[in-house]
Amino acid sequence: MNSISHHQSVWAIKPGETRTPGLVHAVALAVMSGLGIVVSTFGSIAFSIGFVSVFWPGQAVQSVGAIWFGGWGGIAAALFPFISNSLSGAAPLVVSLAFVPANIVQAMFAAWSFRYLDVDPRLQNWRDLTVWAVGGVLVPNLLGAAWGTAMLYLFGLITTPALAATFVGWFVGNSVPSLILGTIVLKSLSPLVIRSRAFVKGYWA
Amino acid sequence: MSDETYARKSFLGHVPTESVAHRFHPATRLAAFLCFSCLPLFISVPEVNILIIVAHLGMLRIANVKASVFFNFVPVLIAMAVFMTVIAVATASSSAPNQTAISCATALQTQLIITLNSYVRITAMFSATLFYFATNAERDFLSALRFIGLPFTATYILGLSLRSAALFADDLRSIREAERGRGADRQRVNLAKHVTKGFMYVVPLFAIGIRRIEEISDALFCRGFSLLDTSAPRIRYPGYIAARYQFKLRDTLMLGSLVGVLFLTAKLSIFDHAFELRDSPIANGWLCQTKFQ
Numbered sequence: 001m002n003s004i005s006h007h008q009s010v011w012a013i014k015p016g017e018t019r020t021p022g023l024v025h026a027v028a029l030a031v032m033s034g035l036g037i038v039v040s041t042f043g044s045i046a047f048s049i050g051f052v053s054v055f056w057p058g059q060a061v062q063s064v065g066a067i068w069f070g071g072w073g074g075i076a077a078a079l080f081p082f083i084s085n086s087l088s089g090a091a092p093l094v095v096s097l098a099f100v101p102a103n104i105v106q107a108m109f110a111a112w113s114f115r116y117l118d119v120d121p122r123l124q125n126w127r128d129l130t131v132w133a134v135g136g137v138l139v140p141n142l143l144g145a146a147w148g149t150a151m152l153y154l155f156g157l158i159t160t161p162a163l164a165a166t167f168v169g170w171f172v173g174n175s176v177p178s179l180i181l182g183t184i185v186l187k188s189l190s191p192l193v194i195r196s197r198a199f200v201k202g203y204w205a
Numbered sequence: 206m207s208d209e210t211y212a213r214k215s216f217l218g219h220v221p222t223e224s225v226a227h228r229f230h231p232a233t234r235l236a237a238f239l240c241f242s243c244l245p246l247f248i249s250v251p252e253v254n255i256l257i258i259v260a261h262l263g264m265l266r267i268a269n270v271k272a273s274v275f276f277n278f279v280p281v282l283i284a285m286a287v288f289m290t291v292i293a294v295a296t297a298s299s300s301a302p303n304q305t306a307i308s309c310a311t312a313l314q315t316q317l318i319i320t321l322n323s324y325v326r327i328t329a330m331f332s333a334t335l336f337y338f339a340t341n342a343e344r345d346f347l348s349a350l351r352f353i354g355l356p357f358t359a360t361y362i363l364g365l366s367l368r369s370a371a372l373f374a375d376d377l378r379s380i381r382e383a384e385r386g387r388g389a390d391r392q393r394v395n396l397a398k399h400v401t402k403g404f405m406y407v408v409p410l411f412a413i414g415i416r417r418i419e420e421i422s423d424a425l426f427c428r429g430f431s432l433l434d435t436s437a438p439r440i441r442y443p444g445y446i447a448a449r450y451q452f453k454l455r456d457t458l459m460l461g462s463l464v465g466v467l468f469l470t471a472k473l474s475i476f477d478h479a480f481e482l483r484d485s486p487i488a489n490g491w492l493c494q495t496k497f498q
Binding site (some may be wrong): 022023024026027028029030032033035036037038039042048056057060066076079080083086087088092094095155156157158159161162165178180181184185188189192193196197198 | 238239242246249281289290294295296297315316319320322326327330331332333338347359362363365366367368369370371372373377380386404407408410411415416417418419421425426430431444
């Protein structure tokens, strides 16, 4: 009796399958940007403590969008904070521009860790959850908080004594909502996204 | 007549349909926004930045913008001020060279004036952002980008993003109204429940978004759009919106002035060390006797 378990990776390209960037991916970029604008503006206005929010659910959109849509989600992650920061008063335009590398890292590190470690976005076991927590939330936000705090300091918008508080506020304000919201969204909606044409197995298609 | 007849719906709610700001080309307005967003970075004198803030508030009044647009952001500005002050007070004593009362008091004064400088600078940049988004709709923003040469594909995707944001905002409103229709009373829930409910609003938005991606891409495909298809023949899309705006002499003069002011300020600040905190009457006055390096 054969008892072979077949693990079909969601990231694997099936024989005969060809994937190219298309219109659906550009639309996914636009829609995720729009979603990020609304979600992050709502969070920033509701719970602002200055330049960072104690509760910024926009980071969940960044990570989840990049996991599902690869580089297109990464572009959206860099794009929507421009608008949401301006609308919520969290950061001026020039500072938002300086935050772009942080926003890209916060999104693409999650995308990379899921693909490199072959993690199922449906979070089906403890390994998937652990990689999501560490590679999808904690590490990206550590890197993003470090860069963002450094930019605020370089622009003279925070003083030296405020560095630690700003870093912790950024890290915690991003990680907590991302961990909770992102887990719920990945578990509940990934089965739907994986079957859609917009799902990106590589980084662009 | 209702407010809707006097306003177009936009980023911050409504934009006045008739405003002094609209006499300038959208590209000029965008350039003014970028210029006044960057200007405070070169100015470390709180009085000058306060003048910039007052000027923007005056321009908001002249441009026919409702005062409520500004007052909606007052809680954010107050929260920011409180946060920065608490941090400055909490860390002032640790920055004192020795832990005497006089030294700590001097360190506190120094931290407060530096904090005031940072706060006023942030608020000056924010006032420029507020003025731009309160007087320009999405169409104006996209027209400006097309005028300066941004490719049609990029502008279209950006426009789609902004439209999607408006749709999601409407969806969020519907979800909240449906919740109220089922008898939920948000005024009586505690903060933790409030936060939990905030999470639960976002999940259906994601689901709507996924469905919307497929619907919009199918609709665009049916209309023959090929945004990313490099093998398709290049089409020069007619600039209907761009044709509505004329670039006039006043725009040229305004642009020249903006560029001149920005470069002059940057040059004076970087090479001639002008607009530094030591030039501030407040910093040199009764708040702080410390000489700045």
